Amino acid sequence: MRKLKKLVLLGTGLIGGSFSLALKRAKCVEHVVGVGRNPDNLARALELNVIDEASNDAASAVIDADLVLLSAPVGQMAVLLQQIAPHLPAHCIVSDAGSTKQDVCALYQQYLPQHLSRCVPGHPIAGSELSGAAAAQYGLYEGRRVVLTPLAESAPESIELLRSLWQACGAQVFEMSAAEHDGVFSAVSHVPHLLAFSYMNAVLDRHNAALCFDFAATGFRDFTRIAASHPEMWRDIALANKDAILLDLKANVAQLLALIDCIEHHDALGLNEQIVRASAARNQWGHRSRS
Amino acid sequence: MRKLKKLVLLGTGLIGGSFSLALKRAKCVEHVVGVGRNPDNLARALELNVIDEASNDAASAVIDADLVLLSAPVGQMAVLLQQIAPHLPAHCIVSDAGSTKQDVCALYQQYLPQHLSRCVPGHPIAGSELSGAAAAQYGLYEGRRVVLTPLAESAPESIELLRSLWQACGAQVFEMSAAEHDGVFSAVSHVPHLLAFSYMNAVLDRHNAALCFDFAATGFRDFTRIAASHPEMWRDIALANKDAILLDLKANVAQLLALIDCIEHHDALGLNEQIVRASAARNQWGHRSRS
Numbered sequence: 001m002r003k004l005k006k007l008v009l010l011g012t013g014l015i016g017g018s019f020s021l022a023l024k025r026a027k028c029v030e031h032v033v034g035v036g037r038n039p040d041n042l043a044r045a046l047e048l049n050v051i052d053e054a055s056n057d058a059a060s061a062v063i064d065a066d067l068v069l070l071s072a073p074v075g076q077m078a079v080l081l082q083q084i085a086p087h088l089p090a091h092c093i094v095s096d097a098g099s100t101k102q103d104v105c106a107l108y109q110q111y112l113p114q115h116l117s118r119c120v121p122g123h124p125i126a127g128s129e130l131s132g133a134a135a136a137q138y139g140l141y142e143g144r145r146v147v148l149t150p151l152a153e154s155a156p157e158s159i160e161l162l163r164s165l166w167q168a169c170g171a172q173v174f175e176m177s178a179a180e181h182d183g184v185f186s187a188v189s190h191v192p193h194l195l196a197f198s199y200m201n202a203v204l205d206r207h208n209a210a211l212c213f214d215f216a217a218t219g220f221r222d223f224t225r226i227a228a229s230h231p232e233m234w235r236d237i238a239l240a241n242k243d244a245i246l247l248d249l250k251a252n253v254a255q256l257l258a259l260i261d262c263i264e265h266h267d268a269l270g271l272n273e274q275i276v277r278a279s280a281a282r283n284q285w286g287h288r289s290r291s
Numbered sequence: 292m293r294k295l296k297k298l299v300l301l302g303t304g305l306i307g308g309s310f311s312l313a314l315k316r317a318k319c320v321e322h323v324v325g326v327g328r329n330p331d332n333l334a335r336a337l338e339l340n341v342i343d344e345a346s347n348d349a350a351s352a353v354i355d356a357d358l359v360l361l362s363a364p365v366g367q368m369a370v371l372l373q374q375i376a377p378h379l380p381a382h383c384i385v386s387d388a389g390s391t392k393q394d395v396c397a398l399y400q401q402y403l404p405q406h407l408s409r410c411v412p413g414h415p416i417a418g419s420e421l422s423g424a425a426a427a428q429y430g431l432y433e434g435r436r437v438v439l440t441p442l443a444e445s446a447p448e449s450i451e452l453l454r455s456l457w458q459a460c461g462a463q464v465f466e467m468s469a470a471e472h473d474g475v476f477s478a479v480s481h482v483p484h485l486l487a488f489s490y491m492n493a494v495l496d497r498h499n500a501a502l503c504f505d506f507a508a509t510g511f512r513d514f515t516r517i518a519a520s521h522p523e524m525w526r527d528i529a530l531a532n533k534d535a536i537l538l539d540l541k542a543n544v545a546q547l548l549a550l551i552d553c554i555e556h557h558d559a560l561g562l563n564e565q566i567v568r569a570s571a572a573r574n575q576w577g578h579r580s581r582s
Contacts (some may be wrong), residue, residue, distance in 0.1 A: 035325065045357070046496065054562040072412070094472050097563060101513060125461040125506065144507075144508075147506070159514050173370075179466050180502075183497075184485060184499065184503050184506050188494065188503050188507040188511045189511065192511055192515075194547075196514060196566070196573075197548070197550075198546035198547050198569070199482075199483065199486060199544065199569075200568075200569035200570075200572050201569050202476050202543045202545075202546045203572075204572055205542060205546075206478055206542075208471070210476065211467075211471070212474075212479050213576050214434065215416070215476070216478055216479040216480075216580075217485065218423060218485055219480055219516075220479045220480065220483055221482040221577075221580070222513040222516045222517065223487060223513070223514055223516075223517055224573050225514075225573075226510045226513065226514055227569050227570060228577055229570060230570075231563060232563070238562055239548075239559060239562070242557075249550065249551050249554070252489065253495040253544055254491045255489035255490070255492075255545050256489050256543065257539060257544065258418075259434055259485055259488070259540065260540050263529055263530065263533055263540070264533075264537060265399050266530060266533070267304075268526060271526050271529055272490060272522060272523070274489070274492060275488050275522040275526055276522045277491075277492055277495065278491035278492050278495075279491075279518060279519055279520065279521075280489075282491055282515050282519040283519045286512075289507075
């Protein structure tokens with residue numbers, strides 16, 4: 001594999017920082033520049049050797065880059081792409097770590113129309129409720145999955161480079177269409193987060209919310225863990241993957257209304273059927289994934 | 292504390308068996324009789340010294356009892372109370388370990404109207420995915436919470452006995468009304484289970500459910516862990532605590548509709564407000580409970 005001379009992270013948090021650490025350990029990169037808006041975070045990233053150089057100017061940072069990873073929240077990507085577009089060297093590969101892909105693919109089309117053969121949208125599946133460069137870990141991507149959703153224009157060698165870099169981080173790499181990606185992750189990631197947020201708000205609205213939280217135990221703890229996630233990021237994801245998420249949220253409302261109907265009519269059989277179906281599927285998933 | 296001569300467990304599984312073991316270790320009881328429908332389970336309970344005597348006849352077992360604990364599923368309690376009613380000695384305290392309390396309180400009123408000063412409904416918060424006498428543990432209640440929901444008729448000395456016994460098991464004892472109990476546990480336990488079941492069913496209804504489950508990761512794992520729970524038990528709880536659960540389920544539907552509205556209208560501010568509120572509350576809860 002070709003060794004990268006210069007990697008530029010546009011967004012120097014957990015995701016970009018862990019990519020940098022893993023590539024450094026695998027000796028796949030010589031120099032890493034971290035770009036960000038928060039000087040304290042960048043200083044910490046330098047101190048922890050997550051990056052070799054800090055910058056607050058995306059445009060000048062990419063001038064001699066071999067690879068640019070957009071690892072900022074999806075909401076900032078349009079501005080970042082606009083800033084770097086006039087300065088990108090022709091050979092430079094551009095990828096991202098956005099949790100939604102159709103919207104990011106559209107941004108590449110809009111802002112880098114001359115550069116699409118070098119663009120490879122991606123999504124490393126390694127969320128955490130932690131954030132910031134200080135949370136970056138060498139092993140974050142070990143055994144994790146990375147989904148690439150190449151554009152029609154992405155060159156095979158661009159895709160191959162991304163694939164080999166993520167593999168060097170210890171990840172398994174998959175390819176699917178951006179639309180398929182957004183449907184799957186709406187279902188198994190975005191919607192559970194939104195359900196957990198709205199559940200927490202329903203408890204907060206209760207007259208005895210404090211007493212409820214006092215008696216919340218391990219089931220509550222696990223069910224709501226994702227509700228502690230980064231608000232700005234999830235707001236952006238909800239808006240970016242709007243169509244897929246709305247379909248799934250409405251399907252969840254329909255399921256809840258069916259459950260309410262069973263309980264209101266004391267329909268033990270119908271209730272049993274719904275619970276058995278869900279419980280069997282979760283047990284099967286657990287056995288397969290040993291979770 | 293008065294030492295019990297004879298404790299009768301109506302239902303000899305994890306909950307009743309662990310109560311027996313803890314009281315034996317604390318030297319609070321001389322003789323424990325386990326009543327149950329499953330002879331193999333009772334034989335195992337004897338063998339493991341969880342109980343000293345086995346019986347399949349609740350009526351004759353309680354004739355000289357000092358304390359009866361109903362530790363069978365809530366669905367069996369009506370029959371058990373009916374069976375023991377004519378045979379209970381006047382001094383014998385009766386309690387239970389049911390996860391719902393208003394329905395159990397009504398059963399005491401219905402079947403033991405002459406005996407209410409000796410009845411003290413309770414709920415030890417110590418679920419587990421394990422069951423049966425073989426799963427009973429000495430330390431199950433160490434540091435756990437037990438909620439007592441006394442009847443208006445419960446005598447102070449009856450409540451005091453239950454309190455001291457659960458404390459001898461290592462538990463912290465709380466008192467609240469049955470209605471308050473059912474509201475709190477609907478909010479923090481029953482409804483999360485039902486949300487997890489209905490979420491699983493929404494994923495199962497997707498055309499690409501198998502692919503979705505393939506890419507489900509740690510967020511999904513934690514969020515859905517409670518969906519693997521025992522279907523019959525959760526069906527019974529959903530019906531037993533119907534009123535409180537319906538209120539909370541409808542509040543969750545309302546929250547989801549508000550979220551859908553924000554997303555449909557691309558209301559970033561409104562969405563942000565909802566997510567920030569939920570995330571802040573979960574973080575605060577996590578810091579307090581170190582979870």
